[in-house]
Amino acid sequence: MTTVPAAIAKPPRRRSTLNRQRSIAGFLFVLPAVLFTLAMFIFPLLMTAWMSLHDWPLLGQATFLGIQNYVEMARDKQFWASLWFTTQYTLLVTPAIFILAFALALLVNTALRGIGVFRTIYFIPVVIGLGASSLLWVWLLNDRVGIINGLLLDLGLIERPIIWFVDKNLALGVIIVSVVWKTVGFSMILLLAGMQAIPDELYQAAMVDGANYRQRLTHIMMPLLRSTFALALVLSVIGSYLSFDQFYIMTRGGPQNQTITAVYWIFNNSFTYYKxxxxxxxxxxxxxxxxxxxxxxxxxxxxxxxY
Amino acid sequence: MQRLSRLLVVLSMMVTLALAACTAPAAAPTGEQAPGEQASGEQAAGGVTMSFWTRDSNQEQVRKLVDAWNDSHADQIEITVIPGSDYMTKVGASVGAGAPPDLMAVDLIYVPQFAAADQLTDITDFAKALPYFDSLSPSHVRLATYDGKIYGLPFNAEGSFLIYNKGLFEQAGLDPENPPKTWGEIADAAAQISALGDGIYGYYFSGACAGCNAFTFLPYIWASGGDVLNEEGTAATLTDPEVAAALDFYRQMWADGLIPPGAQADTGTDFANAFTTNTIGMAGTGAFLINNLKTNFPDLDFGVTFLPGMEEGASSFAGGDSIAIPAGSKYPEQAFEFIKWMSSDEVQLTYYAQENSLPVRTDLAENEFFAKDPRLTTAAQAMAMGRTPYTVVYNQLFNDANGPWLKMIQTAVFDGKVDEAVTTAQEEFTKILSEQ
Structure with missing residues (x-):
């Protein structure tokens, strides 16, 4: 932002003013985003980092601890157990979402009449809040009034209602089903958008060369969907690692504290133990x-x- | 041009600031405002406007109460209703920010924690000057006393008791007017009711709800002479034989199939549903359910009785909210006027008893409104003899869904390992208490 010396010839000077104008305009354009990020992300993040160096009770004065909280963590068995459980959950739920989303995207990636209806049906659960959908599943799975047990009983598949949330594996299983139902539409839309961005000529050229459907899928579509996969995968893994609502509502971390996720443990420490x-x-x-x-x-x- | 750009930067910053300034006050009062709020806006003749925070569980009754105060007093009260699960966090944040409410109602179990953190106004002298001080709910007063000083008074009262389905009692050949008075009688009655079959079970408890079982299971221990904490709340006493005995009482009923299998996974949401479908003989509950059942299930014929001890005696968990004046309150004197008013005879009868809520005073347990429904009198008497654990780590010990209390009950009842459950819980309780 130094002023331009008067000795400099006119043309470069004009360019420099233009540059400056541009940079100011650019600055103004990003300003709202920068302010928003500062206020909503950077500041809270710094605050969190600052808090993490303290013994910070809900009521009363905070005392500086240095890195003691981090040292404590090494001995916190439940934290590591939670992290491991969250990893297990992520490893199970991510492929489930991906395989189904990919299959659904292939199915709805046509120009058939009325295909919009199906895309909408698969996408609808995405717009339901996770809290609401978890409660919905709690009642669907209820042993006395739940429709799922009712159906299984009527079909003669079980003799008495299953109490889903008293067994870790059963609980994890139904939570995964509910989460896949809830989020598969989102991954499907991402993949669908990626599929539709691939030019038709590539498939046509391949067909001329005699490539069959499977070959077109594995040699054209899959490689070209790489960046879409990356995006969908990152979003899905982050979402799974941060999962909390479904476990808090559906299992309460039970049975015997076997389904406490990492965020659940953070919540417990902050808002149950007030640490x-x-x-x-x-x-x-x-x-x-x-x-x-x-x-x-x-x-x-x-x-x-x-390409 | 350059000047113009600079001007733009300044302008945009001003706009941003102005916007921030505009949105801030609008965002501040979260929760809903009382209908009577318009009146307070006018600043009635020389009065002040106090902010009053309360949790959502009994907001209807609180609103009526506050409206009545606003209609008859120059000093006005503006209520903010906060969801119960966020309450402590919200209050903690406001205290930290130096902007606490002028008056607040808080679950009585948290009062020791607030008092220990020096966040409440000492109201000992005011409180002791009340003519009915000695008949205020003893549990509330005990929990609001810290270092010999009083920091809060009862705002609403709740006591746990045993509720039973009279219809099922009759069907099973039991006398509905003579409910069980010992654990043995409960188990026998539960067995007879379960024998009716057809999805009917004798007893129910929410097996995955920590707080519910503090409310309904602790009284069995107390009534038999045991306890889980010492008098000062500084040491765990889960090794009292009554604790293991009470767990074994539940374990046996579970093993005998007298409790529906779904109870094991119930986080507390399924309980009312189970009882109102006429498939549960007995369960522990509180006064809140009486009001709910009378309003929503008028045909359900139920009775209430005290939670009994092993061979004799009875006890109850006294719960509810205390009302306290935060240390930073702007109008402590006016706030105390409200506390005095709400615990007076007239208000206790009109806005509590008449609304099916328990009065906070034991001398009003028997009143003209409850005379029409003796079940409420029983509930009020339960509250009067009720106890409450005194500890600054209540949440961590009892309310935590992943904490030692619920784990003990689950391990003992569902896995059948009573001794192991007690030993582990005793260790975990001791560890949590020693961290204080």
């Missing part, structure tokens, strides 16, 4: 883990295919 500082430290660690995971996934799926 806000420790909760903040756990959040920072989870943030670092997720950041690293996302970078890793984007590296692996880096898009170097062009």
């Amino acid at each position: 806000m500082g420790y909760g903040a430290a756990l959040s920072i660690i989870l943030l670092i883990i997720l950041g690293a995971l996302s970078i890793l996934q984007l590296r692996i799926l880096r898009d170097d295919v062009t």
Whole structure:
């Protein structure tokens, strides 16, 4: 922002004014986004980092601890158990969502009349809040009034109602089903958009060369969907690692605390035990883990295919 | 041009600031406002406007109460209703920000925690000057007392008791006017009712709800002479033989199939549903359910009785909210006027008893309104003899769905390992208490 010396010739000077104008205009355009990010993300993040260095009770004065909260974490068995459980859950739910979303995207990727109706049907659960959908599933799965047990009984598949949430594996299973139902539409839409961005000529050329459907799928569509996969995968993994609502509502972390996710444990420390500082430290660690995971996934799926 | 751009930057910043300033006050009062709020806006003749925070569970009754106060007093009250599960967080945040409400109602179990953190106004002298001080709910007063000083008074009262389905009692050949008075009689009655079959079970409890079982299971221990904490709330006493005995009482009923299998997974949401479908003989519950059942299920014929001890005696968990004046309150004197008013005879009868709510005073347990429904008198008497654990870590010990209390009950009742459950819980309780 230094002023331009008068000695300099006219043309470059004009260019420089133009540049400056442009940069100011650019600055103004990004200003709202920058302010928003500062207020809603950077500041809270710094605040969280600051809190994580304290013993920060809900009521009363905070005391500085340095890195003691982080040291504490190493001995916190439940935190590591929760992290491992969250990883298991992510490893199970992500492929389930992906395979189904890919199949659905293939199915609805046609120009048939009325296909919009099906796309809408698959997408509708996405717009339901996760809290609401979890409660919905709690009642669907209820042993006395739930429709799922009712159906299974009527079909003669079971003799007495199944109490889903008293067994870790059953509980995890039905939660995965409910989450897949809830989120598969979103991944489907992402993949569908990726599929539709692939020019038709490529398929036509391949057909001329005698490529069959499977070959077109594996040699044209899949490689060209790489960046879409990367996006959908990163979103899905982050979403799974941050899962909380469905477990809080459906299992309450039970049976015997076997379904406590990482965020659930952060919530418990912050809002049940009122150890806000420790909760903040756990959040920072989870943030670092997720950041690293996302970078890793984007590296692996880096898009170097062009057409 | 350059000047214009600079001007634009300044302008845009001003707009941003102005917008921020505009939105801030609008965003501040979360929760709903009382219908009587318009009146307070006019600043009635020389009065002040106090902010009053309460949780959502009994908001209807609270609104009526506050409206009545606003109609008859120059000092006005503006209520903010906060969902119960967010209550502590919200209050903690406002206290931290130096902007607490002028008056607040808070679950009585949290009062020691607030008092210990020095967040409440000492109202000992005011309170002791009340003519009916000695008949205020003893549990509320005990929990509001910290270091010999009083920091709160009862705002609403709740007591746990045993509710039973009279229709099912009759069907099973039991006398509906003579409910069980020992654990043995409960188990026998449960067995007879379960024998009716057809999805009917004798007993119910929400097996995955921590707080519910503090409310309904602790009294069995107390009534038999045991306890889970010492008098000062500083040490765990789960090794009292009555604890294991009470767990075994539940375990046996579960093993005998007297409790519906779904109870194991019930986080507390399914309980009312189970009882109102006429398939449950007995369950522990509180006064809130009497009002709910009378309003929504007028045909359900139910009775209430005290939660009994092993061989004799009875007890109850006294719950509800205390009303306290936060340390930063702008109008502590006016706030205390409200507390005095709400605990007076007239208000306790008109806005509590008549609304099927328990009065906060034991001397009003028997009143003209409850005379028409003795079940409410029983509930009020339960509250009067009720107890409440005194601890600054109540949440962590009892309310935590992943904490030691619920884990103990689940391990003992559903896995059948009573001794192991008690030993583990005793260790975990001790650890949590020692961290204080």
